[in-house]
């Protein structure tokens with residue numbers, strides 16, 4: 001029967017990197033005698049253009065009946081008007097809540113070959129290897145929004161149960177790693193953060209006594225991510241702080257074009273590169289496909305296709321080690337999305 005993968009290419013470079021993933025998964029299927037049934041569905045700006053909605057019901061239904069979902073990227077200048085009634089990001093937020101994917105997991109390692117691609121000094125980056133675990137369906141992004149004549153409000157809300165379930169995800173991850181958990185909040189000013197800190201402290205003490213737990217304020221954590229990034233093992237944080245910190249952390253790796261993510265809940269998993277639709281380079285065939293291919297590897301691992309996931313990750317590592325670098329990684333390079341994709345398939 002094979003695995004059913006709903007592919008949501010989206011906008012900008014989304015379709016280009018999604019095609020790379022489809023090609024790589026076809027190669028994996030052939031090599032490992034697997035079968036992936038991959039179909040494309042609309043989300044984001046292109047969905048607004050075609051149907052008037054950023055997340056058509058057909059896409060929701062296809063995702064709910066798939067084994068996993070791969071998403072490219074959404075949005076772009078064409079749909080940027082902040083006063084527009086429908087916006088591409090609404091499609092993504094809705095998809096996350098429809099799928100109930102409350103945890104967003106972003107691993108970060110620095111490829112030895114790319115120590116120079118980062119603006120940080122190589123000695124600071126040597127042993128960097130951490131995962132950001134971000135709460136994805138609560139907090140200020142999902143709270144009630146209100147606009148008055150001369151004011152606006154965004155409600156930030158967390159329940160104990162929401163904090164516990166994301167803490168459990170982070171603890172499980174820490175147990176497979178160095179067992180150091182850094183919980184990030186702003187408990188000196190925010191009530192939701194004081195709840196967050198209380199719940200995390202109690203939950204870890206009761207259930208994971210082997211884990212070393214530390215709390216950091218988000219401002220201080222932002223600084224330490226740059227000053228001493230190798231300190232971190234698992235970073236646990238709420239929705240908005242996680243959004244900001246994980247984009248900051250991506251700089252360590254040298255390019256947004258390298259970083260993968262998964263979003264998981266009870267049901268189907270959602271896998272996507274952390275970068276956006278990169279309208280500045282869309283349509284030129286030069287986007288870095290590695291973040292997407294590595295997201296597909298996370299998807300394979302989540303589907304329990306471990307040797308397939310290992311093979312894809314190794315192939316990307318080899319391509320990078322052999323200087324198959326797109327322009328975001330090497331300004332003088334003429335390597336295209338297609339070249340990088342074919343290199344990965346060859347190293348498979």
Ligand code: ATP
Nearest residue numbers: 075256257275276277278279280281287288289328
């Ligand atoms: P979003 O609002 O969707 O999060 P963003 O504003 O964070 O988007 P991106 O679209 O991620 O921005 O792009 C940021 C910069 O990184 C752009 O200059 C873009 O060209 C570059 N970039 C992002 N992804 C890639 C990629 N896969 N390959 C090459 N360059 C990329």
Ligand code: MG
Nearest residue numbers: 247274275276
């Ligand atoms: Mg962004």
